[in-house]
Amino acid sequence: MRSLFPVTDLTTSTPGDEGRAGRPTGREDREPGRAGHEDRxxxxxxxxxAYAYPTGLSAEGPRSAWLRANMVSTLDGAAQHDGRSQPISCAADMRIFGTLRALADVVIAGAQTVRQEG
Structure with a gap:
């Protein structure tokens, strides 16, 4: 099973975290602090x-249902600024958000989110 939070090129590694859950497999050459890491x-x-849903057959059939949530917040826990979340997001957040939307079969947004953010 893939983790929901893969390490990105902005995440720093710490000594002894080689076996830590959440590290994408096969990306050791691109991880910060690793030999051959390329900052890009x-x-x-x-x-x-990295964010792909698990593949393969399950007991229930060709594909099981998966639920995934994504949000951004500030260090003090705020999830919006002046009624919108975009001002607290960076370009990397928006790329991941767009990728998750593209991979999803269904996207659910609350009514107030739709009114505020379009």
């Missing part, structure tokens, strides 16, 4: 691979 923005294909 992940491509949309790499993001889609």
């Amino acid at each position: 923005e992940w491509s949309l294909d790499e993001l889609a691979e």
Whole structure:
């Protein structure tokens, strides 16, 4: 099963975290603090691979249902600024958000979110 929170190129590694859950497999060459790490923005294909839903057959059939949530917040816990979340998001947040939307079969947004953010 893939983790919901893959390490990005902005995440720093700490000594002894090689086996930590959440580290994407096969990306050791791109992880900060690793030999050969390249400080760059992940491509949309790499993001889609890192956030991909598990593949393969399950006992229930070809694909099981998965629920995923995503949000941003400030260090003090605020989830919006002046009624919108975009001002507290950075370009990397928006790329991940867009990737998650593209991978989803259904996107649910609250009524107030739709009114405020369009």
